[in-house]
Amino acid sequence: MNKIIFITGVSSGFGRELAKEAAIAGNTVIGTVRQQAQTAEVDAISPGNTFGYVLDVNDHDSVKEVISAVVNRFGRLDVVVNNAGYGLMGAVEETSMEEARAQMETNFFGALAVTQAVLPVMREAGQGHIVQFSSIAGLTGSPGLALYNASKHALEGMSEALYLEVKPLGIKVTIVEPGPFRTNWAGGSMHFTRQKIDAYNETSGKVIHMVNSISGAQPGDPVKGAQAVLKVIESADPPLRLLLGKSAIERAKGKLEWVQKDLDNWESVGLATDF
Template sequence: METENQKIWLVTGVSSGFGKALMTAISEKGDIAVGTVRKKEQLVLTESINPGKTFAYLLDVNNSKQVSEVIDNIKTKFGKIDIVVNNAGYGLIGAVEETSEQEARQQIETNVFGALSVTQKALPIMREQGNGHFFQISSIGGLVSYPGAGIYNASKYALEGFSEAIAKEARHLGIKVTIVEPGPFRTEWAGTSMKQTKNRIAAYNTTVGEFRNWLEADNGSQVGDPYLAAKAMVTLAHSNNPPLNFPVGEMAINDAREKINRLQQEIDKWESLSVNTAFNE
């Protein structure tokens, strides 16, 4: 198989949403898209997106042994892995107080440790190649927290934390990182992929309840088009100087700017108190 002039992509979680859209956009560019799914019946559907350019493997990102096997198989088959997209994950909605330890651990396990496992096992390949690019699918919720998404926010903040560190640790090795921070897009994130905490506390109805109602009302009519977001990511992958952070969509950009402005105002307001904490030597 001739892959010398094609980029080889590994995209986790491609059965729907951004992952599925990426498989289409990547293959339309002429690159090879290797996606992972969790159900056997999704293998044929994924490989039929663009036969000869789209391939699929079964993978649960929470199974580190399986992650190693899949990445090794892709490297053996194609000779390289140019781009890794950590897309597999889900949202958990509920107040922090409402969230059980098990619900929180499951959220962190998939969104953080699953992505970390894939990243760690792809890094040696990219080091050996002298190049590579990670697209870490975070959320605007990885930069700005929302009532009712606290543990989900925590998982994406953690993803962003180690991803930004890798960008600094591995830049000299030719490895790039782009943290993708989408706002509302018409995917299954707020639909079949979303999980809700079992516990509900009435005191949070006016905060978490309103956020939950907004998600449900907006589901299916979000302004964001996953295919156009996927095409934007492919454009970044083929650019010489891609960004570290990439908020996607108008709401994401507006909320990011609002947080930046608030931080700047608070830093300026409390600067004198803050800097007056050093030893007077």
Template sequence: MTGTTGQNADQRTEPTAEQATDRAAATNGRVWLITGANSGFGQALAEAALAAGDTVVAAARRPETLDDLVAAHPDRVLPVRLDVTDPARITAVVADTLLRYGRIDVLVNNAGRGLVGAVEEYTERELRDLMELHFFGPAALTGAVLPHMRARGTGAVVQMSSMGGRLSFPGVGAYSATKFALEGYSEALAQEVAQFGVKVLIVEPGAFRTSFAGQGALAHTTPIAAYDSVVGPVRTGLPAADGKQPGDPVKAAAAILAALDAERTPLRLALGNDAVDALLDHHDAAVKELREWEATGRGTDFDA
């Protein structure tokens, strides 16, 4: 296969079934489908997969932003236009990938964005749009690839969550809500598909040097002055820290590949000292509170 530039990524000639079979046999390594592959963790994972000799179907809303990646690996990168909130496009991209390569070995649900604001500040539209992007889109993509992975008896689904998928703090309630939903869905999924040889990996990064908090990448609600003392520091602190975050996306991608290759892939993988510390503290506090109220909780059953 020759590389296709972003500008004509939607005008490719579809292979015949015979050509698809030949391509599947000739494709070495794994075939990855990565959303949001043009920046941040998505780009780092795409580059790590390519360095390992794999093939990447790199999805982005603007596939022309993938031109440099395609130019560097013209035979192993397929750029595709994909907005994960478009169910019809999800179906088409998965079908096209299976036709071209005969398989999808790893799905990475990475596309996303931030939203900062107090709970009272969010509009219903903002909440619904973020849930479409972080939950319903990944759920649709996962559902589209699962029948194929289940039939083959192998595969992996990587859900890019956040340490905010297990804890939250002022200003990120909507973001955390979407990641909490994704993690609950994925925890059940992992137990359902393990019998078919399919892995599920939930990745929980802390602050990494990606474009997540960059200018124009982080959305904000309309502020209510009453919340300035608790949300204000988050609203200004996240953009101010952009480019100074301690986490290295390249090392994160290497850790994710190592987890996928492990004999026992973890369900959750916290990345970054800040994430590990915060999650350990959160776990200890949750256990302490549970113990303090254990007797009350146990006293609510019917008397024997």
């Protein structure tokens, strides 16, 4: 079946590769970009199968208008992929409220706005699949990425609840958690806090240096990652979570071990607090 797939942020990276792979598989892909000139590039990915639309996910009125226009043109939305977002590097103390709010606005509230706009369409149809692009950073914390972690943790918390809310309505939800992939995330699209504090050179500073040093040489292949996401989209029983890459899988296992250790060591203290 030809699916109507809506993907935010297809100018590069995972969004672009997923648009390509989905079109190759015979689906109709609507991809959003930030500038009008970029729509022609989306149209050219697979002429007649890919369609570019201008959208800033931070403009919530525009989100509703674009979703409405797409549904009017194509008749339905089978899959919506919230991929638009960016990274912010800097320690918690180094991050201004303006920088923190901007990070949350795009990575969380932007995805929330798209999700809320498509839910009535999917509810009426009794089917649909919402794919939230998170990160291993949405499951584990890293020095120097605290507000990026916060934005993705928020997205995951909302999406877990959403999964339970909409499952009886025939709507599926999947959270994608990539590790380091060879995209522009750590390159030109990365944002950095304006303030720098030397006291964090050995914690946040080291992580930031490491991420910058491997930009362009990350182990993850975005084409293979996009193909994995497409398998989930095509599945009749998709998972709530899809971890991508060896690094992400190892870090997820480490997080589970950490939580289990604290639970084992402090369970008796916690249990003693009930009436």
